[in-house]
Amino acid sequence: MVWTPVVLYLSLVSYTSLAQGNTRLFSSFTTVYSIPIHKYYFPFIFLLGMFLWSLLEYLIHRFVFHMKPPASNYYLITLHFLLHGQHHKSPFDSSRLVFPPVPASIVIGFFYGxxxxxxxxxxxxxxFAGGLCGYVVYDMMHYYLHYGSPKKGTYLYGLKAYHVKHHFEHQKSGFGITTRFWDHPFGTLIPEETFEKED
Structure with a gap:
């Protein structure tokens, strides 16, 4: 409810601005070889933003939410617990599934800058509009993976099983939430045999 209107507004502003035909890539370096960016490119740029968000989602989950704070640093341990440790301790606490809008806006503003x-x-x-849309999809999907009941054999059923494995058996792997894609190149894919045992 908070971010979807923002995504729609920023998308409209972006498309309208691109439609004016004044946007060029590399124009600050060279005017001869700068590339015009037309309004027809907007869907691809938007999807690029969503794709970049999926990478950011993976990196934040792996290196921030699953960091190992030094045992002697009370503040980092507390921060880690508040950011993600509490979620792993109580994975079905609905108040720990979605990042609150005020702190989220600070992080989002940083990436916008x-x-x-x-x-x-x-x-x-x-x-940015595409990335913010990716964030909205991530938040909704993460909530659904904890509380939804996807039909067996569907993409979401597989993701839910994958995320449950991350929570309860493989906390050092399976960092993708909306997709397993980034777990492949980074070598953090949950072994497939753990799923075959259940069948």
Whole structure:
């Protein structure tokens, strides 16, 4: 309810701005070889943002949520527990499944700033809109993986089984939530034989 209207608004602003035909890639370096970005590219840029979010989702889950704070650092241990440890301790606590909007907006604002530094304004906004949509999908899917009842044999059923394995058997692997894709190249895929045993 909070982020979907923002995604729709930013998408409209991005598409409208790209439709003006003034956006060019690499124009700050060279005017001769700069590439015009047309409004027809918006869906692809948006999907790129969603794809980048899936990578960010994996990296945050693996390296922030599953970090090993030093045993002597009370503050890092507490932060880790609040960020993700409590969720693993009580995986069916519905108040621990979705990041609250106020702290989420701080993190989201940080990534928006990075994109604005790296890309032309409208292009960065388009990627950001896709990334924010990816975040919304992630939040909804994570909630569903804990509380939904997907039909056996469906994609979501497989993801739910995968996520349950991460929670209860393989906490050092299976960091993908919306997809297992990034677990493949990073070598953190949960072994397939653990699923075959159940069948």
């Amino acid at each position: 990075i994109l604005q530094l790296l890309l032309p304004e409208v292009l960065g906004l388009s990627v």
